Amino acid sequence: MEEPSGILIKGGKVVNEDCSAISDVYIENGKIVEVGLNLQIPKRVRVIDATDKLVIPGGIDTHTHMELAFMGTRAVDDFHIGTKAALAGGTTMILDFVIPQKGKSLLEAHDRWRETADPKVCCDYSLHVAVTWWSDKVKKEMETLAREKGVNSFKMFMAYKDVFMLQDSELYAAFAQCKEVGAIAQVHAENGDLIAEGAKKMLSMGITGPEGHELCRPEEVEAEATQRAITIAHAVNCPLYVVHVMSKSAAKVVSNARRDGRVVFGEPIAAGLGTDGTHYWHKDWAHAAGFVMGPPLRPDPSTPGYLMDLLANDDLSVTGTDNCTFSVCQKALGKDDFTKIPNGVNGVEDRMSVIWEKGVHSGKMDENRFVAVTSSNAAKIFNFYPQKGRIAKNSDADVVIWDPRMTRKISAKTHHQAVDYNIFEGMECHGVPFITISRGKVVYEDGQLKVSPGHGQFIHRKPFSEFVYKRIKQREQVRKPTAVTRKPYEGKVISV
Ligand code: URP
Ligand code: ZN
Ligand code: ZN
Ligand code: ZN
DSSP: OOOOSEEEEEEEEEEOSSOEEEEEEEEETTEEEEEETTOOOOSOEEEEEOTTSEEEEOEEEEEEOTTOEETTEEOSOOHHHHHHHHHHTTEEEEEEEEOOOTTSOHHHHHHHHHHHHTTTOSSEEEEEEEEOSOOHHHHHHHHHHHHHSOOOEEEEESSSTTTTBOOHHHHHHHHHHHHHHTOEEEEEOSOHHHHHHHHHHHHHTTOOSTHHHHHTSOHHHHHHHHHHHHHHHHHTTOOEEEOOOOSHHHHHHHHHHHHTTOOEEEOOBHHHHHOOGGGGGOSSHHHHHTTOOSSOOOSOTTHHHHHHHHHHTTSSOOOBOOBOOOOHHHHGGGTTOGGGSOOOBOOTTTHHHHHIIIIIITTSSOHHHHHIIIIIHHHHHTTOTTTSSSOSTTSBOOEEEEEEEEEEEOOTTTOSSSSSOOTTTTOEEEEEEEEEEETTEEEEETTEEOOOTTOSOBOOOOSSOHHHHHHHHHHHHHOOOOOOOOOOOOSOOOOO
16 A cells, blocks of 8 residues: 555644644655644545654754774764664764864765765764864865855864874864854863873773773863863854763863853763763673763762753753764773773663653653753754754654653663663663654654665755854954054163
8 A cells, every 4th residue: 555645643742942732743745744733634644643642853863973983993883773773762863973084184084974874874964073183174174064065063072192182272273263164163072181191090000991991081181171172162252062071070161151151062961861980890891891981971970960950951952972882892902901992882772761761750851851952952053953853834854752651671682773782771761752753754663663774864054053153243243352542652662
């Protein structure tokens, strides 16, 4: 039988970031055509009963590294498996990173990443590009990427010394160019020099296990870099986005900066909101190594709750996962030396449920804030709102029918990811996707994925996102330093 041309979602509670209302939603040709009460659709359509369920914009994961070649190996979740897993968890778009080697062309790396991802992706995606070195060519390529390639965000590393790390003067230049081309500067905020010294110290003390990964880079190493990045961004009036905010100290720095009027956004990730760094001290090496990522999870067990409070109250803005998965045998590259454990954890499949459980079910945030931090704010910051991030007429039909009461237990035995363990193993979550719709097609239903590689599309993002740049542009106008008009000094000048 022919597939019906449209989908009518009936009787659900439509939840956007600013309001909720019982409404029907009609979808056709990949778009939301109508939202309203008792929609009468004349044609033959598929009707989905969403009574007692929420109809929310598909999740947007702001931070993934599918199949990234990193630390001597390659992440096991590729664009195919990783985006399928995303859909199973209610995420309908990811933003992945192009990370060129030092000295290599950003444009070529970008084009190669597009060629890799395009035929494999099962959900829509877009790309941030990392600036790992500095030159006039890099500067020019940033402009081309922003003007022609749909990239409006660039990530700069303050860590990974000698690999990706930039010096402060290079950060200054890169941030200034971001401002020039209308992009948002993203930072991996950790002091790379201190990490290198700390790692040597731990190894010399005989600390070779995963606990050394956290001990060599405590919270202040993250907080210092976060503050430095904010200071440099402010010096050039560039908007800043701090990726993977992992500690209370760094989160406080972001929060204070926002209160001081800085245009800065903080991104906690599912791992940091759902678990903590006590695992690094686990007696089983493989268990402990599974949590190694940079910046590390923090051993203070009150950290996840604190980050969630800040997320609920808009001190932090948006959530990603930093999904960068290495199976246990890959992590084992660092079995005798924690500095060699490939950095990265899972999250792309579980982010939505973890945030619902720890954020909404716990009473810290409401359903509208949930939509803001899992979807709408990402679309606003990265400039594709309301194409995505909203249930509204003409928006893309990336829609999740969310069951807030249903529960599921997270486990590597049942997850759709390629990685052979799960950092949230055993966590019971309220809040489960009942149906996921991507580009107007039901792609996940009854626990089954029905999607093929290449179903997803690249989302082209324009520069100068209004959400980010309105204040920046106005400040540029009114806060220009001006010289004082004076009569020339006509007195004596010493000779030298
Ligand atoms: O541990 C991490 N975060 N791995 C991915 C690379 C990065 O810094 O985001
Ligand atoms: Zn990073
Ligand atoms: Zn553990
Ligand atoms: Zn990352």
